[in-house]
Amino acid sequence: MTDEHPDIERLNDYLDGDLAPREHREIESHLRQCGDCRRSLDELSAIVRAASELPPVAPPERIWESVAASLIERKSFARTSGSWWRSALYPALAAAAAILLGASLWLAMRGEERPTPTDQAALAEMVTKELEAAETHYDKAIVGLEQIIAQNEGVLPAELASVLNQNLDLIENAIGESRAAIATEPQSTAAQESLLQALRSKVTLLQNTILLINEVRKGQGENALDLIDEMRKTTDPSNPI
């Protein structure tokens, strides 16, 4: 037997330690005197060793983001916290931030462009038009924000979603009341001022939301929660807008 070359299958079995003791000894004996078979065995052994050293491969981060986004879309997860905010919620929050920032900038720019009124009627007309434009613009911002919140229903931490909705509702009520007052008394500067103030409150809320987004982005969960508390206080129903 020792003069006979074992076939490759038996060398594989030998390598795995799968042969009966007698057969194992026979091949061992053959290997001592046959360089070719020793070389074959060494080559098989090297392959096995190299394979065991092949490392895991880290996938790109975007793969997890895609997995997470897909699961969110299907509302698979109701609870979120910690790093999950950062990895999955960011795109939505960033989009919200962009909309809100746009709204704030628009209002600031409008303020600078305001023309000098020549008479009371022109002033009233200008204020009305400006208010309409402001409302239109903010309505768009609200629609965008609501869409983002709706798309992430069940994902956004309940506490945060609740605060956002609560504040938006309060401001909407104030705007609605102001509009009603203007409808009754179109020339009422108090009603107009009330509407402007409500819009300014909305700007404040939106700016706070942007701050909150920034805190979440930085991973400052505690700061974010503090900010939520602050937002609650500033929009308390007992605190007239």
Next chain:
Amino acid sequence: MGSPGAVIETKPEGGSLFAPPPSLERDAKRREDDELVARTRRGDMEAFEALYRRHSPAVFGLALRMLQNRADAEDILQEIFIQAHDRLPSFEGRSAFGTWLYRLSVNRCLDHLRSRGAKEQSRTEPLTPELPGRVTTAGTRGLELERAIGELPPSSRAAFLLHHVAGFDHKEVGEMMGIAVGTSKSLVHRARTRLKEILTR
């Protein structure tokens, strides 16, 4: 290679020379996985993310080596984890989560190769820039091995990767691939023999 008398020491009483790592480490990992699985089932996304972080490099390595195409491997990795999440309620915990995930992964890769094979005979791309090669103790370069693995038939490739790269025994490989223990051994032997031919030609 080799010199007279440099016969590889084997275990006469049987057992592989290249057995998986000690079971203690595996048990600890399994317990941690079990906890994460339980939390994921309760809707905890962080726990599922942790499972992903723990297992995705191994699964991605398997997918890259099985499919030999990075874009496909990325798509498949994504599908595997979404599928794993969907099927988690039916995971009974008889096997370790890692084993269960590997089963899902290797079969998804094999399905993909079958459908790809039907569409186009061969679409393999060199993995050179994507898989980290390394010089091994025996002088076989990891990179050469990566390429050679791509030339194996899919079933042999799968059995080889599961046994020698992932470290599963033939019983586990058999269960994952739905084949007998003997078939797993035979596929792995064929893979090794073929790789030896490729690497020494």
